[in-house]
Amino acid sequence: MDLLQSTLPYLISGISVGGQYALIAIGYTMVYGILRLINFAHGDVFMVAGLVMVYLSAAMPLYIAIPLMILLTVALGFTIERVAYKPLRNAPRMSVMISAIGVSYLIQNLALYITGGLNKNYPAIPWISDKVTIFGMETTRVTVITPFLTVILVAALVLLINHTKIGMAMRAVSRDFETAQLMGIKINSVISATFIIGTFLAAIGSMLYFTNYPGVVPTSGGMPGLKAFVAAVFGGIGSIPGAVIGAFIIGICESIIKGLDTILVVNGVITEQVGFSTFSDAFTFALLIIVLVFKPTGLFGEKTTDKV
Amino acid sequence: MKKVIALILALVMALGLVACGNDSDADNGGEKVVKIGVFEPQSGDNGAGGKQEILGMQYANHETPTVEIGGETYKVELVYADNASSNDKAASAAQTLISSGVSLVLGSYGSGVSIAAGDTFATAGMPAIGVTCTNPQVTSECDVYFRICFLDPFQGTVLANYAKSELGASKAYCLAKQGDDYSGGLCNYFIEAFGKDNCVYEQFPEGTSDYSTYITNAQNQGCDVFFAPVSTEAAAQIIAKADTQNLGMPILAGDTWDSNVILDAAKGTKVEIAVTTFYQEGADADFDAAIKAWINSDATAKANNGGNDELAAVTVMGYDAYYVALEALKKAGSTDPADVLAVLPELSYTGVTGAIAFDDIGDAKRDTAFVKACNTETGKWDFVAEQGIN
Numbered sequence: 001m002d003l004l005q006s007t008l009p010y011l012i013s014g015i016s017v018g019g020q021y022a023l024i025a026i027g028y029t030m031v032y033g034i035l036r037l038i039n040f041a042h043g044d045v046f047m048v049a050g051l052v053m054v055y056l057s058a059a060m061p062l063y064i065a066i067p068l069m070i071l072l073t074v075a076l077g078f079t080i081e082r083v084a085y086k087p088l089r090n091a092p093r094m095s096v097m098i099s100a101i102g103v104s105y106l107i108q109n110l111a112l113y114i115t116g117g118l119n120k121n122y123p124a125i126p127w128i129s130d131k132v133t134i135f136g137m138e139t140t141r142v143t144v145i146t147p148f149l150t151v152i153l154v155a156a157l158v159l160l161i162n163h164t165k166i167g168m169a170m171r172a173v174s175r176d177f178e179t180a181q182l183m184g185i186k187i188n189s190v191i192s193a194t195f196i197i198g199t200f201l202a203a204i205g206s207m208l209y210f211t212n213y214p215g216v217v218p219t220s221g222g223m224p225g226l227k228a229f230v231a232a233v234f235g236g237i238g239s240i241p242g243a244v245i246g247a248f249i250i251g252i253c254e255s256i257i258k259g260l261d262t263i264l265v266v267n268g269v270i271t272e273q274v275g276f277s278t279f280s281d282a283f284t285f286a287l288l289i290i291v292l293v294f295k296p297t298g299l300f301g302e303k304t305t306d307k308v
Numbered sequence: 309m310k311k312v313i314a315l316i317l318a319l320v321m322a323l324g325l326v327a328c329g330n331d332s333d334a335d336n337g338g339e340k341v342v343k344i345g346v347f348e349p350q351s352g353d354n355g356a357g358g359k360q361e362i363l364g365m366q367y368a369n370h371e372t373p374t375v376e377i378g379g380e381t382y383k384v385e386l387v388y389a390d391n392a393s394s395n396d397k398a399a400s401a402a403q404t405l406i407s408s409g410v411s412l413v414l415g416s417y418g419s420g421v422s423i424a425a426g427d428t429f430a431t432a433g434m435p436a437i438g439v440t441c442t443n444p445q446v447t448s449e450c451d452v453y454f455r456i457c458f459l460d461p462f463q464g465t466v467l468a469n470y471a472k473s474e475l476g477a478s479k480a481y482c483l484a485k486q487g488d489d490y491s492g493g494l495c496n497y498f499i500e501a502f503g504k505d506n507c508v509y510e511q512f513p514e515g516t517s518d519y520s521t522y523i524t525n526a527q528n529q530g531c532d533v534f535f536a537p538v539s540t541e542a543a544a545q546i547i548a549k550a551d552t553q554n555l556g557m558p559i560l561a562g563d564t565w566d567s568n569v570i571l572d573a574a575k576g577t578k579v580e581i582a583v584t585t586f587y588q589e590g591a592d593a594d595f596d597a598a599i600k601a602w603i604n605s606d607a608t609a610k611a612n613n614g615g616n617d618e619l620a621a622v623t624v625m626g627y628d629a630y631y632v633a634l635e636a637l638k639k640a641g642s643t644d645p646a647d648v649l650a651v652l653p654e655l656s657y658t659g660v661t662g663a664i665a666f667d668d669i670g671d672a673k674r675d676t677a678f679v680k681a682c683n684t685e686t687g688k689w690d691f692v693a694e695q696g697i698n
Binding site for chain 1: 350351352355356359392486508509510511512513515516517518519520521522524525528529540541544545548552553554569572573611612614
C-alpha cells in the first residue's frame with residue numbers, strides 16, 4: 001500500500017472534522033472580536049441544536065424540522081445574550097465570563113434533566129447521510145460537503161462584514177466600543193446580530209457534526225466546543241479566516257495523529273505499535289501552547305500596538 | 309441597598325435548598341422499612357446501561373415489595389444514588405447511600421465506579437453486591453464487595469476463543485477507552501488469550517467523537533476481528549462508522565453491548581456484531597413475558613429501557629440482584645449492615661440467570677457465558693452458543 005493511499009482516509013476525515021470545528025469556532029471568534037467575551041455557552045448551544053433536532057424530527061417532517069431547529073437555536077443564542085450578558089454590559093469583564101460559564105452549566109444540566117442523560121440518536125438526513133466513494137474510500141456525503149460548505153459560509157460572512165451596513169457597524173464596534181456608541185451605532189442590535197450569526201453557524205455545524213457522529217448527550221458540546229475554542233485562539237481570536245484555518249489544522253493534525261501508528265506500521269517505518277493515538281488530544285493542546293509561546297496573538301491575530 | 313437585596317436573595321435560595329433536603333425524612337406511618345441502596349449511573353457514558361439495570365430491581369421490587377426479617381414484615385425501599393459513570397463522583401454517591409441508612413448496596417454497572425467506591429463502602433462496613441461489574445479488582449481489593457456476574461478474565465478468554473475458533477480470526481484490533489477500567493481490562497485479558505503478537509491495541513481519549521480513524525486503522529493493518537468492549541454511547545458511533553466505511557470484519561464486544569442501543573444502531577446496517585452476555589432472552593419464557601408486560605405498562609420504565617421492550621441481560625441481572633439482597637436480609641434476620649455482611653459469604657440463591665453463590669474473594673461461581681449475534685434485519689439478538697473456556 002503506498003503512502004498516499006494509506007494516508008488519504010485520515011486526511012479526508014481530518015478535513016471534515018476541521019470544517020465542523022470551524023463553524024463553531026467562528027461563533028467564538030466573532031463574539032470575542034466584538035465584546036471581548038469568551039462565550040463559554042457556545043458549545044452547549046451547539047449541543048442544544050442537536051437535541052432540538054432529535055425531538056423535532058420525531059414530530060414533523062425534516063423540511064419543517066430543519067428550518068425550525070435553526071430558528072429555535074438562533075432564538076436561544078439571542079435570549080442568552082439578552083438575559084445573561086446584556087445586563088452586565090458595564091460590569092467588569094470577569095463577571096460576564098462567570099455568567100457565561102454559569103449559562104453553560106445551566107444548559108448542560110437542563111439537557112441532562114430533559115434527556116435523562118441518555119444518548120439520543122440523531123436522525124439520518126437524506127442525501128447528506130448517503131454513502132459515497134471517493135478515491136476508492138467509502139464515506140458519507142456529509143464528510144465531503146462539510147469543508148466546501150464551511151468555506152462558502154465563511155466567504156459569505158466575510159462579504160457581509162466588509163460590504164454591508166451591519167458589517168461596518170460590527171467592525172466599528174469591535175474597534176472601539178464606546179466611540180461607536182457615540183457615533184450613533186445601536187450597539188445592542190449589533191451585538192444581537194453577532195450572536196444570531198454565530199448561533200446560526202453553530203446550528204448548521206451541529207447538523208453536519210451529528211450527521212457524521214450520530215449521538216447527542218448533554219456533554220456533546222463540551223469537547224467540540226473546547227477544540228473549536230482552541231482553534232479560534234490558535235488562528236488568532238477575533239480573526240474569522242484565522243479561526244477557520246486554525247480549525248482545519250487542528251482537525252487534520254488530530255486525525256493524522258490517531259492514525260500515525262498504522263501509517264508507520266503499514267509503510268514499514270516501524271514494526272511495533274508506539275501508541276500515538278493515545279496522545280491525539282494532548283497533542284492538540286500542546287500545539288496551542290507552542291503557538292501561543294511563539295506568537296501570543298495566534299497565527300492571524302490582531303497586532304497590538306503599544307501606546308506610549 | 310442593592311447589595312442587601314442580593315444578599316437576602318442568595319440566602320433565601322440557599323435556605324430553600326436546605327429545606328428541600330429535610331423533606332425526605334417523612335413519617336412512614338408506623339410501617340417498618342428496610343432500605344436497599346442502588347448505586348448506579350443514571351447519566352454519563354453508562355447512563356443507559358445503569359438505567360436498564362435499575363429497571364430489573366424496580367420490577368423485582370414491584371413484584372415483591374416486602375420482606376420477612378426476623379419474624380416481622382418490612383417494606384423494601386430502593387434508595388438511588390447516581391454515580392454519573394464517573395470515578396470521581398463514585399465516592400460521594402456511595403457516601404450518600406451510607407448516610408441515608410441503607411442495609412446493603414446493589415451495583416454498579418461499570419467496574420470503574422465500583423472500584424472507586426470500594427473504599428467508601430469498606431470504611432463504613434457496608435456490604436455491596438456488584439451486579440454486572442466484571443473487573444476482578446472490584447472484589448479482590450475490597451472485602452465488602454461481592455458480585456453475581458462472571459469476571460473479565462473469563463469473559464476475555466471466552467471472546468478470544470470465540471474469535472479464534474468460530475470466526476477463524478488470526479489478527480485482532482482491540483480498542484479501549486483511555487483510563488476506563490472496564491474496556492482496558494477486558495482488552496488486556498482478550499489480548500492475553502488471543503496472543504499479544506496478533507493484536508493491535510489502541511485507546512481513544514475521553515470525549516472522542518470521530519471513530520472513523522480507528523476503523524481505518526483496523527482495515528489498514530489487515531485485522532480479521534474488531535474487539536471494542538466500550539460504552540454503548542461510543543458503540544453507537546463505532547457501528548455507524550463501521551457501516552459507512554465497510555469495516556469488512558466482525559465486531560466483538562462484552563456484556564456492555566448487550567443493549568438495545570446497539571440493536572437500534574445496527575438495525576439496517578451490514579455490520580456483523582457478536583457479544584457475550586449473562587442471560588439469553590427466551591431462556592425463561594414466563595419471566596420474559598411478565599417483565600415485558602410491566603415495562604410496557606409503565607411509560608417511564610419503557611423510556612428508560614430505550615423506548616421498547618427488548619430485554620437487556622443487565623436488567624435480568626438487576627432482578628436477580630434484588631432477590632439476592634432479600635435473601636441476605638432474611639438470612640441475617642436484621643437490617644444492620646454488619647449482620648448482612650456476615651451472612652453473604654454463605655449465601656446461595658437460584659435466580660433467572662442461574663445459580664448464584666460466592667467464592668472466597670466474593671465472586672460468583674459462574675463458568676458459562678452466552679454468545680449472541682445481532683440480527684441487523686430484525687433488530688434483535690440471535691442466540692449463537694453457550695461458551696465456557698474449555
